Amino acid sequence: MAAVTPSRSAEGSGTPPLDRGSRSEARRSAGGGDPFDLFQIPPAFELDLEELGRRHRELSRALHPDRYVGRPAAERREALGRAIEVNEAWRVLRDPARRAEVLLQRLGVPTGEESNPPARPEFLMEMMERRESLRALGRAGDLAGVEALSEEVRGQERELLRELGEGFRRALETPEAPVPATLSLRLGELRYLRRFFDEADAFLSD
């Protein structure tokens, strides 16, 4: 399948020592291979999650312990290990922030704590104001207000996801071009919004 080839071809020529195999092996033992490779789909930010959900169920069924009854222990262990990986990959793929992280890593962009670019001051200012409003509304028990503010932030999130989708599409199509720093910036912004929703959801579920 074409899906698996990019990871191989991305190695380019003449870089044998740090080969893909040993790296993904190391990652696998640390708890998960590349989720796109596992699902055998081309790397992309915009995914059909329904289709991917079906694929996840298919893979899970194929690896289900019931199908390995009576098989050698090593084989059963292997299937179980793969099933765990597939579940973890599914969690990563359906989460936009984690998906973006994996894609950045594939594009060779570091995603560690230290490598995140600082947010734009005007973004932080807006975020601070929204968190303050949210808390005031939530503490006052104004759930309609919490809902309305959340809707506003959801609009902002949709716009962010659209930008990330477009940015990743371009970056993955032209692997030779430098990866724009805006992708890491947008990923950071997505995480700030996530924390907003965590708090909003906590108010709404009380």
Next chain:
Amino acid sequence: MSYSNKVIEHYENPRNVGTLDKEDPQVGTGLVGAPACGDVMRLQIKVNDDGVIEDARFKTFGCGSAIASSSLATEWIKGKTVAEAEALKNSQIAEELSLPPVKIHCSVLAEDAIKSAIEDYRQKKAARAALEGTAPTALEGTDS
């Protein structure tokens, strides 16, 4: 992961929560965030004419360690000079609160917030000086 007693103490009893007037020329405002986790922190200082921080306030949306780090930071810098506050290191905060390695970034955030508040204060002061300085400079300019 468990929080240390000092973190819990600051979390349940945060010092100096609140806002100072950011338009006040004596107030410096620092606004920082942690893109890795989405925490946001605002720290403000009010500096008197002797260069001493007479008041400090913060507001943090984040985990217990981030709240405790900023609470402790405001407590420590109050009564200190701007230069002394500037010398405060995140490691001192991390040590005082016994932060585990995964929470060190919270103390970094607090240090950044202090530095950014000081920078804001200095910029305001410089802008004001430049504004007040224009008249005398123009007069002196006629001499040469």
